[in-house]
Amino acid sequence: MSEDQHAADETTDDDVPAGPLRRGWTTGSCAAAAAKAACSALVGHGFPDPVEIPLPRGGRAAFALATTALSGDTASVGIVKDAGDDPDVTHGALVVATLRRGAPGSGLRFAAGPGVGTVTRPGLALAPGEPAINPVPRAMIRAALAEVHDAPDDLVVEIAIPGGEQLAERTLNGRLGILGGLSVLGTTGIVIPYSCSSWIHSIHRGIDVARATGLTHVAGSTGSTSEAAVKALYGLPDEALLEMGDFVGGMLKYLKAHPVPRVTIAGGIGKMAKLGQGLLDLHSKRGSVDLAFLARLATAHGGDPALAAAITTANTAAEAFSLAGRRDIDLGAAIAEAAHVTAAKVVTGAGIALDVLVFDRDGALVGRSSG
Structure with missing residues (x-):
């Protein structure tokens, strides 16, 4: 995923198109x-098209104007967001800035227009009540305005993304307490296609919100099935649910530095088996399920050599699990305990009570660590 808006549905590297990928631009x-x-138009210099801005880490970028409007002390410009080859939910959206002169001495103020959310919970970089225009985009706007000759000191900058409230339903904004629309994001100004940074960033922000709101139990899940199952099992609120995906290591390392008293890791048989093997990135391109490892687990829990041989030649982790079940070997519990050992090493010394849950494809609990 990019450093900008990403969909709440899980996207993996298997979805990445072949060949060189085109970069894009953030909403910021x-x-x-x-x-x-x-x-520029507000102070009488007209609408520059294209318009150039400085980027946070150096360099400049130029943008074509899609819409313009000028009326009295108000000017508005819309630019179509191009996310390059990234599956960004805001690709093709219109980002509109409307500027009007503010009261003398009021300085530069930001406002959320239609489709841009408002922060409602503590724990994020912006205080509750603030428009969801993140700190770096605010700094980018200030730097861009500083390049306009005779730009007034007192301005209200309203950012709108028409249709953003509907697009936000496909992001994690609601879970983070950002209501009414999208966030204006971006730390570099550039969208790098299929970057993992935005996903891990959203996990971290979810932890921040959970801590700031006093939650004592959070759950990281690998997908929607395990998330729904762990939510139902423990009666957790949405803000306690972390869409961990494959990034269990990224979640646990942040939790060690920013602990929550109780943490549950929930996932399917294959993902949790890989965690049990010692992998902290659960994506298929980082490593596959080691069937010999599962055979050893089954043997350690009472399985015979014939079962071990059958598991070693199984097609999938799910088939290995089924083979063990026919012999009354609780492979789910064995996987959960092994995964717990791997995860516990990451958060050692943080004072976190950790447990691991393994669910099948239907969301049934098939393994649970004693932790």
């Missing part, structure tokens, strides 16, 4: 460019 870049062009 589009907002900064639109704000600069609107400011």
Whole structure:
């Protein structure tokens, strides 16, 4: 995923198209460019098209204007977001900056227009009540406005993303307490296709919100089935659910530095088997299920050599699990205990009570660690 908006549905590297991938621009870049062009028109210099802005880490970017409007002390510019080859939910969205002169001495103020959310919970980089225009995009807007000759000191900058409230339903904003629309994001201004950074960033922010709201139990899940199952099992609120995906290591390392009293890891048989093997990135391209490892687990829990041989030649972890079940070997519990050992090493010394749950494809609990 990119550093900008990502969908709540799990996306894996298997979905990445072949060949070189085209980079794109974050909503923060589009907002900064639109704000600069609107400011230029507001002070009588017209709408520059294309409009150039500086990027946070050096370099510049140019954007074509999609819409313009000027009326009295208000100017508006819209720029179409191009996320390159990333499956960003905001690709093709219109990012609109509307600028109007503020009261003398009021300085530069930000406002959320239609489709941009508002922060409602503590724990994020912005205080509750603030428009969800993140700190780096705010700095980008300030830097872009500074390049406009005669730009006024007192301005209200409203950022809107028409249709953003509907798009936000496909992101984790609601879970983080960002209501009413999307966030204006981006730390570099550039969207790197299929980057993992935004996914891990959202996990971290979810932990921050959970801690700030006083939650004592969070659950990281590998997918929607295990998430629904662990939510039902423990009666957890949505804000306690972390969409961990394959990034169990990224979640646990952040939790060690920012602990929550109780942490549950929930996932399917194959993913939890890989965690039991010692993998902290559960994606298929980082490693596959070791059937010989599962055979050893089955043997350690009472399985005979014939079962071990059958598991070693199984097609999948699910088939290995089924073979063990026919012999009354609780392979699910064995997988959960092995996964617990791997995870516990990461958070050693953090004072976290950890447990691991293994669910089958139907969301039935088939393994649980004693931790």
